[in-house]
Amino acid sequence: MVFTDNPPLSLYVHLPWCERKCPYCDFNSHQADGFDEQAYIKSLIEDLQQDLPLIWGRQIVSIFIGGGTPSLFSTEAIQQLLSGLRSLLNFNPGIEITMEANPGSADESRFRGYREAGINRLSIGVQSFDDASLQAIGRIHNGSQSIAAFNKARQAGFENINLDLMYALPGQTLQQLHADLSRAIECRPEHISLYQLTIEPNTLFHSRTPDRLPDDDLSWDMLHKAQQSLASAGFEQYEISAYATKDRQSQHNVNYWCFGDYLGIGAGAHEKITLPAEGRVIRRTRTRHPETYMQHQGFEKISEERELDEQDLVFEFMLNALRLVNGFDKTLFTQRSGLSSQLLNPAIQQAVKLKLLTDSKNWLQPTSLGLQFHNDLQALFLDVDTSQKLVIEPKIHF
Numbered sequence: 150m151v152f153t154d155n156p157p158l159s160l161y162v163h164l165p166w167c168e169r170k171c172p173y174c175d176f177n178s179h180q181a182d183g184f185d186e187q188a189y190i191k192s193l194i195e196d197l198q199q200d201l202p203l204i205w206g207r208q209i210v211s212i213f214i215g216g217g218t219p220s221l222f223s224t225e226a227i228q229q230l231l232s233g234l235r236s237l238l239n240f241n242p243g244i245e246i247t248m249e250a251n252p253g254s255a256d257e258s259r260f261r262g263y264r265e266a267g268i269n270r271l272s273i274g275v276q277s278f279d280d281a282s283l284q285a286i287g288r289i290h291n292g293s294q295s296i297a298a299f300n301k302a303r304q305a306g307f308e309n310i311n312l313d314l315m316y317a318l319p320g321q322t323l324q325q326l327h328a329d330l331s332r333a334i335e336c337r338p339e340h341i342s343l344y345q346l347t348i349e350p351n352t353l354f355h356s357r358t359p360d361r362l363p364d365d366d367l368s369w370d371m372l373h374k375a376q377q378s379l380a381s382a383g384f385e386q387y388e389i390s391a392y393a394t395k396d397r398q399s400q401h402n403v404n405y406w407c408f409g410d411y412l413g414i415g416a417g418a419h420e421k422i423t424l425p426a427e428g429r430v431i432r433r434t435r436t437r438h439p440e441t442y443m444q445h446q447g448f449e450k451i452s453e454e455r456e457l458d459e460q461d462l463v464f465e466f467m468l469n470a471l472r473l474v475n476g477f478d479k480t481l482f483t484q485r486s487g488l489s490s491q492l493l494n495p496a497i498q499q500a501v502k503l504k505l506l507t508d509s510k511n512w513l514q515p516t517s518l519g520l521q522f523h524n525d526l527q528a529l530f531l532d533v534d535t536s537q538k539l540v541i542e543p544k545i546h547f
Contacts, residue, residue, distance in 0.1 A: 150487030163415030177417030224262025476514025
């Protein structure tokens with residue numbers, strides 16, 4: 150593998166505690182029966198220090214503080230966290246710093262404290278404005294609290310807010326989803342993320358699937374109607390689950406989807422780092438349980454480190470980039486994987502034949518069918534033959 154330069158670099162920070170674990174959630178989250186936030190922040194900074202030799206001289210373009218429920222942490226803890234990050238990292242002047250928040254877990258003064266600490270983008274986990282739907286998926290807030298949380302965030306000075314919504318909820322109708330979208334649009338956020346409820350392994354819903362889940366046909370109708378409503382309201386879909394007003398795409402998530410690099414600190418966090426001088430890409434995973442994570446020191450916090458082989462690089466790049474609605478230039482593949490894009494040609498030809506992908510002047514773009522059957526499109530790039538020895542294309546600057 151030949152890398153000509155470093156990709157953009159982001160940072161993910163995992164704060165793993167929630168007031169209560171949602172029955173559909175497969176993230177590494179733990180019920181907050183009392184935790185030492187100061188000890189955890191200290192452990193995060195120590196964790197980051199061991200990664201610094203991998204990224205000397207590189208700027209951080211975005212930070213995402215996720216969970217769990219990060220808004221359970223005090224403003225003082227978030228201030229301490231960001232101060233520690235600034236002391237160790239080189240922040241891009243226009244850095245995007247996002248923090249997840251749940252309705253009901255923060256008031257205006259807390260939101261204002263987060264804003265003063267340096268958070269400049271909020272992602273509020275609304276999921277639905279319908280109280281019956283929220284109860285069906287185990288959420289502990291109600292619709293009016295979601296609207297109040299958004300208004301409090303605005304009053305606290307946030308000018309960049311995402312609302313998370315879900316569809317295909319138990320018993321949900323098209324009319325109910327339309328009402329959810331209407332309420333979200335009336336709030337006038339800059340960004341809306343829309344996810345289908347999926348039943349994941351190792352969740353309560355997997356062992357006890359809820360009744361009256363919409364079937365595939367109704368779920369597709371819901372998505373299609375939602376896309377129409379959001380487009381009419383000025384939200385451009387730029388990724389399978391992401392819709393933004395002009396110039397308000399999530400910088401952090403776009404870096405993921407373009408196979409950029411990211412550090413990951415915190416219990417269970419993952420990271421991907423390119424090492425051009427060594428011609429390799431590595432992934433690291435932190436130990437999952439918060440107490441064990443805090444007890445471990447230095448490299449003990451890392452539960453796994455592995456180097457991505459050529460097939461990993463092909464599949465993982467396409468796994469992410471094929472989520473982009475407008476597609477990508479093939480030269481991006483070469484820049485981020487260190488491999489020739491010619492390796493992709495047989496799979497591309499098959500995808501084009503199946504009308505899942507278009508290939509025009511070096512630009513690959515999923516079709517509407519390809520976005521609908523995203524898993525099938527991804528699968529075509531699972532077993533790409535990487536044994537061919539091909540010449541890397543000349544470097545192109547973006």
